[in-house]
Structure formats: C-alpha cells, structure tokens
Amino acid sequence: MIGQSFTVQSDGPLLKYLISLFPERSRTSVKNMLSKGQVQVNGETRTAFDQPLFPGDKVVILPKGISIARATREDAREEVESSGVKIVYEDKDYLIADKPSGLLTISTSRGSAAKSGKKEQTLYAILNAYVKLNARMQRKEDLISGQEPDRSHAKVWIVHRIDRGTSGLVVFAKNERAKDILQSRWKDLVIERKYIAYVEDRVEQEKGAIQSWLVENPKSLKVNSFPNEVPDGQLAITHYRVLGYTEKRQGTYTQMEFSLQTGRKNQIRVHCADIGHPIAGDKKYGAVTDPLRRLALHAATLVFRNPMSGKIVRLASPLPEVFERLER
Numbered sequence: 425m426i427g428q429s430f431t432v433q434s435d436g437p438l439l440k441y442l443i444s445l446f447p448e449r450s451r452t453s454v455k456n457m458l459s460k461g462q463v464q465v466n467g468e469t470r471t472a473f474d475q476p477l478f479p480g481d482k483v484v485i486l487p488k489g490i491s492i493a494r495a496t497r498e499d500a501r502e503e504v505e506s507s508g509v510k511i512v513y514e515d516k517d518y519l520i521a522d523k524p525s526g527l528l529t530i531s532t533s534r535g536s537a538a539k540s541g542k543k544e545q546t547l548y549a550i551l552n553a554y555v556k557l558n559a560r561m562q563r564k565e566d567l568i569s570g571q572e573p574d575r576s577h578a579k580v581w582i583v584h585r586i587d588r589g590t591s592g593l594v595v596f597a598k599n600e601r602a603k604d605i606l607q608s609r610w611k612d613l614v615i616e617r618k619y620i621a622y623v624e625d626r627v628e629q630e631k632g633a634i635q636s637w638l639v640e641n642p643k644s645l646k647v648n649s650f651p652n653e654v655p656d657g658q659l660a661i662t663h664y665r666v667l668g669y670t671e672k673r674q675g676t677y678t679q680m681e682f683s684l685q686t687g688r689k690n691q692i693r694v695h696c697a698d699i700g701h702p703i704a705g706d707k708k709y710g711a712v713t714d715p716l717r718r719l720a721l722h723a724a725t726l727v728f729r730n731p732m733s734g735k736i737v738r739l740a741s742p743l744p745e746v747f748e749r750l751e752r
Contacts, residue, residue, distance in 0.1 A: 430483045438465065438475035441483065462486045489564060500557045507550055512593070512739055517602040517732040519555065519580060522741045523547050523594050525718045529585035551580050551596055583607055584687060589705070592619070592723025592741045605731045610687075615736070616727035619682040619692055620667075620743060622720040622750045623701040624711055627678040631665040634695040638688050646708060647690040649698050661685035662695045670750055674713040677704060677720075677750050692721060704750070716746050 430445060442454045442463065457463055458471050464484040465475060477483070504511060508524040523529065530548040559578030581603035583595040597603035606613060636649040637657030650657055667679040678701065682692050690709070696702050697709040704713055704720040726739045 428485060430485075432477045432479055432481040432483060434479060436477055437473065438463070438470060438477055438483075439473040441477055445483075445485075457485065460488065462488060462490075497558050497561050500554050500561075504550055504554050507545070509547060509550055511551075511554075512741070513737060515730070515733070517598055518583075518606075518730065519551060519596045519598055520726070520737075520739060521547060521551060521594050521596065523586065523591055523723075525589050525591040525744070528588050529594060530582055547594060548580065548582060548596075555580050555598060584610075586723050587690065587693070587719065587721075589719030590619075590721045590723060591718075591744055593726045593739055594723070595726070595728075602732055606728075609731060613731055614726070614728045616725055617684055617723075618725040619684075620722050620724045620747075621680050621682065621692065621696070622670075622677045622704045622716075622747070623680055623696050624675065624677065624704055624713060625701055626669055626676050627666050627680065627699070627701050629666075632663075633685075634662045634664070634698055636660055636695065636698060638691065638694060640689060647688075647694050649694045658688050659686060660688040660691045660695065662692055672715060672750065674715050677715075679750070693719075715749055718746065720747070720750065722747070 432441065439454065439458065442457065443451065446454055455473070458473065461469050461471065462485055463470055464486065465477065466482055467484075501511065508527065510522040511519065512522050513520040528544060528546045531544060531546050556578050559574070562574070576599075578598075580596040580598060581600055583597055583603055583606050586592060586594055595606070597606060636651055637654050638647050638649055638660045639654060639657050640647045649660075653659075661684075663683045663685060665681050667681055670677050670679065680696075684691060693703055693706050693709050696706075702709050702711040704711055704715055705717070706719055706721075707714070722741065722743055724741050724743065726737075728737055729735070730737050
C-alpha cells in the first residue's frame with residue numbers, strides 16, 4: 425500500500441484514518457510515517473495526528489526514501505537562508521537570490537582570499553551547492569518512483585553580479601542555454617532594474633542622467649570615469665531621481681533611486697562620485713562617512729520577461745533593516 429493514493433470517504437482525524445489503512449502495523453509505526461513526512465494530504469505533507477480529513481481528500485503514502493529526499497531538499501533551502509541569503513524566485517531555468525552586504529557574488533583570482541590561498545564563501549558557491557543537492561535528491565526520487573532520472577550536470581551559471589558591499593537581487597541560471605539567452609537579450613528582456621542608495625550631502629537636481637566612459641585600473645581595481653570617449657572605455661549611463669533627504673549627526677543624506685541603461689562594474693558608485701555625492705560608506709570612491717557600517721546601496725527591484733517561459737517576473741527586495749538608521 426506504500427506509495428499508493430487513497431480517497432477519503434468520511435470525516436475524521438488523519439491518524440485514525442491511517443490506522444484503518446494499515447491494521448497490521450502498530451500505532452507507533454503509523455505515527456512514524458507521519459513524523460518522517462511520508463504522508464501527504466491533497467499534495468501537502470502533513471505530520472499532525474489530528475489533521476482533519478473530509479470526504480474527497482486525497483491521501484498519499486510516500487516511500488520512506490522519497491520523504492527523506494524531500495526533507496533533505498527542505499533542509500538545503502534552510503541552510504541557504506541560514507547564511508543570510510534568500511531565494512526569492514526559482515524555476516527549472518533560473519534562480520534569483522537576495523544577497524546580503526559583505527558576501528562576494530563570485531570569487532575572483534585577484535581577491536585577497538585567493539592570494540592567501542584561503543577559500544572564501546561566495547553567493548555562487550552557496551547556490552551551486554544547493555542546486556547540486558536538489559538535483560541529487562530529485563534523481564533519488566525518480567529512481568524510487570521508477571522514472572528515468574535527469575542525469576545532466578547540475579550547477580548554476582551567473583547572469584550578472586553586484587558588488588560585495590551591495591545587497592539585493594542577483595540572477596543565476598540553472599543551465600547554460602538559459603544563461604546565454606538572458607545575457608544576450610538582457611536589454612530587451614529586463615523591463616525594470618532599480619537600486620536604492622543614500623548618498624552624502626544634498627542632491628539639488630531632483631532627477632537626471634549621468635553619462636561617462638569607464639575604465640578599470642588593473643592595479644588598484646578602481647574604476648575611473650571620463651566625460652568623453654577614451655581607449656578601452658565603456659559607455660555608462662545611469663538615470664536617477666531623488667526620493668528624499670534626511671539629517672543625521674554625521675551630516676545630510678539624500679535617498680536616491682537609480683536605474684541602469686548600461687550595466688558596468690561599480691557604475692552607480694562611480695557616477696555618484698562624479699556628481700560630488702558619493703554613496704555613504706563608499707570610501708573607495710570618496711565617501712567620508714559610514715553611518716551603516718556598509719555600502720548604502722541596495723538592488724531593490726527587478727522586472728524581466730523570462731525568455732524560457734515567456735512570463736513576466738516581478739521581484740522586489742525591501743531595504744535591509746540597517747537602512748532605518750538613515751530614514752527620516
């Protein structure tokens with residue numbers, strides 16, 4: 425009877441119904457089926473003995489191996505969240521995470537940890553481990569169920585990245601084709617992508633655009649900005665609008681919203697410095713205050729058309745609580 429589906433005929437608690445299904449098993453054995461997540465009611469795992477049942481409800485008893493595999497997947501997601509990372513969207517092709525400040529998106533050979541030989545935790549490594557474990561557990565489920573498992577190599581591909589100090593939404597693909605399509609059609613598929621930041625001093629112009637050519641210094645890793653086209657320069661265009669002002673002991677701050685026409689390394693940070701208003705906490709680009717003890721920049725909004733499904737995906741990440749220190 426394990427693995428079969430049953431249709432409830434009359435009202436009653438779940439445990440009593442299970443005991444009637446398995447009269448040859450002890451009460452303790454039936455309770456163990458519940459505690460180990462082997463029982464589903466209408467597609468949802470249920471563990472409460474007194475879960476009410478009604479005529480027409482569907483009860484499925486899962487093989488022990490499947491329930492363990494599903495519990496392992498749930499534990500894997502909890503493990504991701506224990507690192508401060510939130511998975512805010514996932515389907516068979518894409519995975520979008522809300523990254524905390526201080527966590528690298530992906531390691532670089534030029535980083536200090538790489539030079540010292542130490543392996544630093546990254547968002548990529550966390551999500552890659554999560555996807556691999558999920559795939560392994562799904563293969564286990566498929567084998568137990570008698571289905572042909574998907575044996576393709578499971579991993580994540582990075583679609584874009586944000587700076588270590590920046591928090592917010594980051595997009596990964598779960599297969600190379602999905603990555604290539606989204607990257608190659610990024611400008612057409614991304615409908616809205618906005619950042620929120622607090623910058624130093626008062627920005628008087630309520631809205632505008634900043635344009636320059638950016639070149640990274642390979643030694644300092646600092647991005648330099650030029651008003652006119654230069655060799656190896658990448659055109660960068662940032663649109664902004666002022667959201668409000670706040671007065672704090674350290675000085676005046678302007679809350680701003682940015683949307684990117686181009687996506688270059690450190691683009692918003694450099695452009696804020698260009699207009700004389702570096703992002704709070706951004707000492708690399710001239711900030712003199714650090715009220716949040718982190719870069720006051722957050723990737724808050726992402727709206728895009730999923731090229732694989734054709735559906736519009738709308739995601740918003742609230743400002744981290746630490747930003748409350750700079751609210752009015």
